[in-house]
Amino acid sequence: MHPYEEIRATLLRRINEGDWPAGFSVPGEEALAEEFGVARGTVRRALSSLVDAGLLERRRRSGTRVMSRSSSRSVLTIPIVREEIERSGRRYSFKLLESSVGGQKLDPAGLFSGARLRRLLCLHLSDERPFQLEERLINIAAIPAAEAERFAEKNPNEWLLEQVPFPAVRNVLRAEVPTLDDSRHLRLGPGEPVFVIKRQTRREGVMLTATRLSHPGSVYQMAAETDDFAEDPAQG
């Protein structure tokens, strides 16, 4: 175990066991470096890790303080539909149900401020069973190739990742009563809700896509963990 890991673990223990309660003013970096017998950079690295995790807050001149935990940050890993299905041992396929090109009438919420848009409705299947219904708007000005693309081989999701591999993404998660399209295409049980992800992607401030993904509630779930959860295996 490296020095910075031990220092991180020590500081974490002091916080979680109440030695350093919320609001406590942590010794300066120079002082900690002396206490642990390391260079300032090493103790800084341990502190940074705890700042990223939301346990500490640093401010110039006034020093480092223990945060009161008002929220926890978990990492939500959002897989690619096809890979998610194939990893579970099922066969993936998709159908393009609707496709059109247009302007503001496709974007009632005004997210794209009037740009020309490609609209797609696409169903993703797991072993021939409906798994995800995707309704997507793509900004043609930002991604010109989106106007003519047929989406015959590649699904819109993966095609877009080739155009812009790592956009900035925002997801909103909801439990909803199925829409008409949902009921038509997802083959839901009676009373079954849908798990909805509303996603926006941007690159350098320009809105690229807005998407609504709906899934049968009985077959879909997402997991989110704090960074330390995986490194902290349950005891047998």
Add this chain to the structure above:
Amino acid sequence: MHPYEEIRATLLRRINEGDWPAGFSVPGEEALAEEFGVARGTVRRALSSLVDAGLLERRRRSGTRVMSRSSSRSVLTIPIVREEIERSGRRYSFKLLESSVGGQKLDPAGLFSGARLRRLLCLHLSDERPFQLEERLINIAAIPAAEAERFAEKNPNEWLLEQVPFPAVRNVLRAEVPTLDDSRHLRLGPGEPVFVIKRQTRREGVMLTATRLSHPGSVYQMAAETDDFAEDPAQG
């Protein structure tokens, strides 16, 4: 803008514009340091940031490569119920509905491997309207004070955060048909689904709590963003 930020932005552009496609072998840290005219530590910092974001992968001896984006990692911020409600300008209150102490019969899934458990059923209200139903199991061996606590002033959530401020957390999110308890307490509309969070917390490998949180689907949603989303404001 600091050198490491500019370097990060440059590398990001090379990846997103296809100069460095998935699988591409990035020049070594020494070479990049020379290209940008900085110390190796500085270029390393930019690389680390992209590794954390999932864009790059580093391996000793074989070098740094561009990842193919098989998933995206978003940060899910999970607020404290009371603060979430009060921030929206409403009045928070809660009711302890059921409370008991027992062993394995409370834990059919066997998560706690037979430990003595405290079980709570608790309703959280926003302006007197049901907002969240909480069913929680607490490991008494790990948190002895949980056996006798009355939860009269503080709700279980916040009381536990005083005992263990920063546990490791795993959340599973689902859209579900309401259970009997949900319908009884959440005052749901006809056909309205519930948004369910199943949460486990651990500290140093020991399971602390297992909780099911259910919310009326019509009033609840969660948001998850990539790190760069906030820094990348939409254009007017």
Add this chain to the structure above:
DNA sequence: AAGTGGTCTAGACCACCGC
């Protein structure tokens, strides 16, 4: 065996901000 990334050091200077 060698070359890559991973860690650490000792020091310098800067930027912010509370006093």
Add this chain to the structure above:
DNA sequence: CGGTGGTCTAGACCACTTG
């Protein structure tokens, strides 16, 4: 103004893994 954290440097040595 002074003291804190923030950035950067130049160099050393280590650890892993692949050829």
